[in-house]
Amino acid sequence: MQNKTFSIAVLGAGNIGSSVLTRLKELDHNVLNLELKRVLVNDTSKDRGVSKDLLTDNFDDILNDDSIDLVIEVLGGVDPGKEYIKSLLQKGKAVITANKDIIADCGQELITLAEENNTCLYFEAAVAAGIPVLKPLIESLRGEELTKVLGIINGTSNYILTSMEEGSTYEDALSTAQELGYAEPDPTNDVEGVDAKYKAMILSLLCFGVSPESDAVFTEGISNITKEDFDWASRLDKTIKLVAQIDSNENGFNARVHPVLIDKKHPLAAIRGALNAVVAEGENIDQLVFSGPGAGANPTASAIMGDVLSACHQLNSDQSNWYPLREYKGENKSFEDVESSMFIRLSVNDEPGVLAKIAGTFGENNVSIESVIQEGRGDKAELVLVTHEAPEKDLSNSINQISSLDAVTTVTSLLRVYV
Numbered sequence: 286m287q288n289k290t291f292s293i294a295v296l297g298a299g300n301i302g303s304s305v306l307t308r309l310k311e312l313d314h315n316v317l318n319l320e321l322k323r324v325l326v327n328d329t330s331k332d333r334g335v336s337k338d339l340l341t342d343n344f345d346d347i348l349n350d351d352s353i354d355l356v357i358e359v360l361g362g363v364d365p366g367k368e369y370i371k372s373l374l375q376k377g378k379a380v381i382t383a384n385k386d387i388i389a390d391c392g393q394e395l396i397t398l399a400e401e402n403n404t405c406l407y408f409e410a411a412v413a414a415g416i417p418v419l420k421p422l423i424e425s426l427r428g429e430e431l432t433k434v435l436g437i438i439n440g441t442s443n444y445i446l447t448s449m450e451e452g453s454t455y456e457d458a459l460s461t462a463q464e465l466g467y468a469e470p471d472p473t474n475d476v477e478g479v480d481a482k483y484k485a486m487i488l489s490l491l492c493f494g495v496s497p498e499s500d501a502v503f504t505e506g507i508s509n510i511t512k513e514d515f516d517w518a519s520r521l522d523k524t525i526k527l528v529a530q531i532d533s534n535e536n537g538f539n540a541r542v543h544p545v546l547i548d549k550k551h552p553l554a555a556i557r558g559a560l561n562a563v564v565a566e567g568e569n570i571d572q573l574v575f576s577g578p579g580a581g582a583n584p585t586a587s588a589i590m591g592d593v594l595s596a597c598h599q600l601n602s603d604q605s606n607w608y609p610l611r612e613y614k615g616e617n618k619s620f621e622d623v624e625s626s627m628f629i630r631l632s633v634n635d636e637p638g639v640l641a642k643i644a645g646t647f648g649e650n651n652v653s654i655e656s657v658i659q660e661g662r663g664d665k666a667e668l669v670l671v672t673h674e675a676p677e678k679d680l681s682n683s684i685n686q687i688s689s690l691d692a693v694t695t696v697t698s699l700l701r702v703y704v
C-alpha cells in the first residue's frame with residue numbers, strides 16, 4: 286500500500302475540515318501517500334492553510350475529476366451533503382463522512398450504493414467522534430450476537446448533567462456549556478436528545494441490522510431535570526445520565542433515548558463532562574466499554590484519518606464495503622411495550638388515605654411498587670415512589686390517573702431507572 290499515492294478531496298474546511306487538512310499535511314508517508322487535490326468551501330478568498338489553487342466553491346470540480354479516489358465530507362447539515370455523497374459514490378469514489386444526520390437519514394441506502402459501485406463509505410466520526418467504536422462493532426464483533434448497546438453519545442448533555450451533579454442549576458450549566466463552546470447557541474438538538482437519537486439510529490443499523498424510523502425511537506431530553514432530582518439520585522446511590530439504549534432479544538428490538546437514574550457502580554455513571562461512552566453487551570463478550578472524547582475537532586479528525594487509512598486499504602485490495610451488515614430477523618417492539626422501572630416524585634396533600642389511593646391506582650394497572658418514601662408535612666408533603674419494571678403503557682396510564690387525583694398537587698418528576 287505504501288507505494289501507491291491516493292488523491293483526496295475535502296468538502297468543507299470549517300471546525301473539523303481545518304483539523305483534517307492539518308492532519309493530512311502531517312501524515313507519515315511511510316504509512317500512506319496522499320495527495321490533496323481539492324478543498325470545497327463557500328468562501329474561496331479565506332486562508333485555509335493550503336494553496337489557494339486547491340480551493341473551489343464548485344462541487345463539480347471534485348465530482349468530475351477522475352483522478353480523485355477519495356472524498357472527505359465535513360460540510361455539516363443534510364443538504365447539499367447528502368446528494369454530494371450519492372453522486373460521489375455513483376462515480377465510484379470512496380467517501381468518508383462525519384455527518385450523523387445524513388447517515389441516520391439514509392445510511393443503509395448509501396452503504397448499498399457504495400457496494401453497488403464497488404467503492405466504500407466510512408463514517409466512524411458520526412458516532413462518538415473520537416472514540417473508534419464503529420469499527421470494533423462492525424468488524425471485531427461481527428461474529429457476536431449483541432443483545433444490548435447503550436451509551437452516552439451526546440457530550441453537551443453529559444457536560445450539563447455532570448455540572449448539575451456537582452451543584453449547578455440546569456440554566457447555569459447550559460450557559461457555561463455555551464461559553465465553553467460545548468453547546469450551540471440553539472442547544473435544542475443536544476438537550477432534547479435529538480442528536481443522540483440520530484447516533485442511536487446509526488448504532489441500530491450497524492449493531493442489529495435495523496434502520497428504525499426517526500419517529501419510532503422514543504426520545505426525551507434533559508431540560509426538565511432539576512437539582513432536586515440529583516439530590517434524590519444521590520440518596521439512592523445513583524446519578525442521572527442521558528442514555529441511548531438499544532435492546533435486541535427474544536422480546537424484540539427497541540431503540541430509545543431518555544434520561545435514566547443509573548447506579549453509581551455502572552460504567553456509564555463514571556463518564557463525566559463532555560466525554561462519551563458506548564457499552565456493548567452479548568453472551569460471549571459480557572460487557573465491553575468504549576469511552577473517550579465524543580466531540581472536538583482533533584478527536585473527530587483522528588477518527589476521520591482512521592477511516593482514510595481503511596478506505597485506502599480497501600481501494601487497494603479492490604474489496605467492497607466492510608462485512609455484510611447484520612440482518613435482523615426478529616420483531617420490532619414499540620416503546621409502549623418496553624418494560625421500565627419508574628422513579629416518581631409527587632407533591633401531595635398530607636391527608637389520610639393518599640398513599641392507599643396512589644398504590645391502588647398502580648395496582649389497577651398491574652404496576653407494583655418497589656419502594657415509597659414520604660417526606661414533609663402539610664402542603665409541603667412529598668411522596669417518592671420507585672416501581673418495579675412494568676410496560677411503559679401501564680406506567681403512563683397509572684401516572685395519568687394519579688395526576689388527576691384530588692390529593693395529588695403535582696407530578697414533580699418522572700425518571701426511568703436503569704436496571
Ligand SMILES: NC(=O)c1ccc[n+]([C@@H]2O[C@H](COP(=O)([O-])OP(=O)(O)OC[C@H]3O[C@@H](n4cnc5c(N)ncnc54)[C@H](OP(=O)(O)O)[C@@H]3O)[C@@H](O)[C@H]2O)c1
Pocket residue numbers: 296297298299300301302325326327328329342358359360361362364365383384385410411414579580581582585
Ligand atoms: N464538532 C464536532 O465535534 C463534530 C464531531 C463529530 C462530527 N461532526 C460533524 O462534522 C461536520 C462538520 O462540522 P463543522 O463543525 O466542521 O462545520 P463548520 O465549521 O460549519 O464547517 C462547514 C464547512 O463547510 C463549508 N460548506 C458548508 N456548506 C457548503 C456548501 N454548500 N458549499 C461549499 N462549502 C460549504 C463551509 O465553508 P465556509 O468556511 O466557506 O463557510 C465550512 O468550511 C458536521 O456534519 C458535524 O456534525 C462534528
